[in-house]
Amino acid sequence: MDQLHLLWEYQKADVEVDKMEASIKRSPVRQKLIKYRDYYADQQNAMKRIESEVAAMQDRLEALKDAIKMTDEQLRSLHNKMESDPPQSSQDVQQFLNDAKRFQNNLNAYEQEIKRIRKDAADRERQQHDVRVRAAKAKGEFDKLKEIYDEEKKDKDQELEALRAAAKEKAVGIEPEYMERYRDIKKHSVPPLAALYGDQCGGCNMSLPSSVSRKVKAGGLVECETCGRLLIIV
Ligand SMILES: [Zn+2]
Numbered sequence: 708m709d710q711l712h713l714l715w716e717y718q719k720a721d722v723e724v725d726k727m728e729a730s731i732k733r734s735p736v737r738q739k740l741i742k743y744r745d746y747y748a749d750q751q752n753a754m755k756r757i758e759s760e761v762a763a764m765q766d767r768l769e770a771l772k773d774a775i776k777m778t779d780e781q782l783r784s785l786h787n788k789m790e791s792d793p794p795q796s797s798q799d800v801q802q803f804l805n806d807a808k809r810f811q812n813n814l815n816a817y818e819q820e821i822k823r824i825r826k827d828a829a830d831r832e833r834q835q836h837d838v839r840v841r842a843a844k845a846k847g848e849f850d851k852l853k854e855i856y857d858e859e860k861k862d863k864d865q866e867l868e869a870l871r872a873a874a875k876e877k878a879v880g881i882e883p884e885y886m887e888r889y890r891d892i893k894k895h896s897v898p899p900l901a902a903l904y905g906d907q908c909g910g911c912n913m914s915l916p917s918s919v920s921r922k923v924k925a926g927g928l929v930e931c932e933t934c935g936r937l938l939i940i941v
Pocket of ligand 1: 901908909910911912913931932933934935936
């Protein structure tokens with residue numbers, strides 16, 4: 708058998724290996740596993756997002772507590788000043804009242820914001836709980852499926868190994884440059900070898916000049932000018 712026909716026989720075995728690999732990847736159990744894995748990752752990301760939101764809320768709460776303390780002090784010193792040095796004119800009285808009102812408004816705004824943040828924080832806590840429950844459920848489903856998948860994969864891996872061994876046997880006697888060419892073509896066209904039917908490429912069905920089939924018949928290595936597959940007459 709010449710090199711090209713050895714390669715043709717090898718390709719048949721190689722196609723079977725690829726089919727089995729694809730079937731392992733397409734396995735519904737595997738697809739489901741990937742879904743659970745992605746869902747679990749989503750929940751973890753959600754958890755991280757909520758945690759950073761809660762941390763930002765805590766920072767803001769600290770800042771608000773400081774602001775309240777400062778405003779309290781401002782109010783107190785305003786009162787002290789009022790007592791030790793009472794305003795003389797009605798204008799001074801108005802000024803004092805304005806200041807007191809401004810501080811009081813600030814205090815009210817800070818307290819409102821604290822209330823809002825506490826409520827948001829409670830919401831976040833509920834969200835965190837829900838996310839945690841969902842993540843644990845997904846993890847549980849994942850683990851259960853993983854056992855089934857591992858069992859299924861064990862069988863398929865055995866089949867795959869047998870097919871790979873068969874392909875390896877078919878590769879015996881093929882010169883390295885032929886194998887290299889095969890692998891190079893396989894990067895863009897699968898399978899890499901195509902039978903020539905008359906003047907037509909069996910890979911892409913395009914008609915080729917009759918000179919091509921003459922070259923192939925003469926034992927030349929010719930690639931289809933359309934799909935790039937190595938042509939063979941079988
Ligand atoms: Zn072609």
